Amino acid sequence: MTTAERPAPEGPVRRGVPPRRPREGAVRQAVVRWVPGLVVLVTALVLWGPSLVDTARRADRVDPIARFLLAVAVVVLLSHLLGSLMVRLRQPPxxxxxLGGLLLGPSALGWIWPxxxxxxxxxxVRGGLDLAAQLGLSVFVFLLGCELREVRLRGPVVAAVGGGMVLPFLAGGAIALAAPDVLAGSAGKGWGYPAFFGLALSVTALPVLARTLVDLRMDRTPLGGYALTTAALGDGVAWLxxxxxxxxxxxxxxGKLVSTVGxxxxxxxVTVLWVRPAxxxxxxxxxxxxxPERLLLPVLLTGALGYAGLTQLIGLHPxxxxxxxxxxxxxQSSVIERMQQHFQGFTxxxxLPVFFAxxxxxxxxGSLGRDGGHWLxxxxxxxxxxxxxxxxAGGAARLAGLGRADAMRFGALMNCRGVTEIVLAGIGWQAHLISTAxxxxxxLMALLTTAMTGPMVLAVRPAPGG
Incomplete structure (x- = not known):
């Protein structure tokens, strides 16, 4: 190869020769692009900033629609920023x-800047957010119901569901009965309160578990499939x-109970006999x-929201x-899979971040107070x-034939509660079964157990290639 044919070196070839500056043109373009807009923004703030601040100070003069949209923008931005940060920390988003919802509530923002x-x-704004949250919750839970379709009842799956739900249910019910002054709501007088709290400890978050399995490269393994099937069936049992x-x-x-059950x-x-075949x-x-999307998209959305409204009228949760x-x-349709992707995107x-907020x-x-018993x-x-x-769950999997290490990983995966726990807790609070505390x-339990899932699995899982 001749000297003319050799590629030019990327850096200096001799000591004392300054490096080239290929980014000078990019910097000049960035200055030309951003400086005019910055000048306009500063000018606008100087001219109209005082008026905007005065309007913001007088709450009665702020358009409620503008305030609602600003609140949604803050919620979405903070939630996704923290979600991206958690992904970098190898945690589910x-x-x-x-955490974004918690930071915007009385636990952080309300304490620092009330x-x-x-x-x-x-x-x-809270009223509008609650209505939007119910809309998002209904669509999200509809998608959870669609995920239940792949469940196949097999002996090991049934055993894992039973082992992974019965023991947490009993422990949760016992804790609820032991600490009613801290945990019980105004409607927590009968057996529904301990039963609900036991159920809250029994769930596993199917969507978060699926994402965790992908991150751990276990989504295509037999253990991953076993965990997903068990979580899906467990979700069905939990909602029932x-x-x-x-x-x-x-x-x-x-009389009201008989009417609601009937x-x-x-x-x-009607759903099984008529709606499903239709x-x-x-x-x-x-x-x-x-x-086909033009017809199916409104039909599925109308069905999900219509059923949510019907169960609300019956006396259940939407x-x-x-x-x-x-x-x-x-x-069994590619069209339905595309519909679900459409729903999932905006939801x-x-x-869903609005619901979390x-x-x-x-x-x-602060509702836990300074009483050490509450923190206990x-x-x-x-x-x-x-x-x-x-x-x-791990013991049931071990009895079903899994090895010791796989059984421990399975138990750790079933400990992932995530969004399902948050949804369930919100429903219990709305029904006054549990208090604010x-x-x-x-x-907090949902956050901690979800954050623990990946590290717990990795603690007994050999590193890739190891």
């Missing part, structure tokens, strides 16, 4: 999103149990069209109806949640 928190999240608890805990006496059974029968026929027909409708949506990006505005770490309850709940999952305990 939901941990950061929930006037600013009250201005951003006024009662009108929650339906019974809410029906029994609703006010109105035995209407619920009728809705389930949806299957509609999907088969729409697949012959050039744009999430129960949305989950029920999701379980009967046929899945996970906007509506709504929960965070109700959670107050939190420690006991976290320990019980971890130990019972490891012993119950009880909600705080469950949310």
């Amino acid at each position: 939901v941990v950061g999103e929930v 006037s600013g928190q009250a201005w951003i999240f006024s009662p009108e 149990a929650l339906t019974g608890i809410l029906a029994a805990s609703a006010g109105g006496g035995s 209407l619920t059974l009728a809705l389930v029968a 949806l299957a026929a509609l999907i088969r027909r729409s697949e012959r069209r050039s744009s 999430a129960v109806g949305a989950f029920l409708f999701g379980t009967v949506v046929p899945h 996970l990006a906007v509506l 709504g929960v965070g505005l109700k959670v107050s770490i 309850v939190l420690v006991v709940v976290v320990l019980a949640a971890c130990v019972t999952k490891l012993v119950g 009880g909600l705080t305990v469950l949310v």
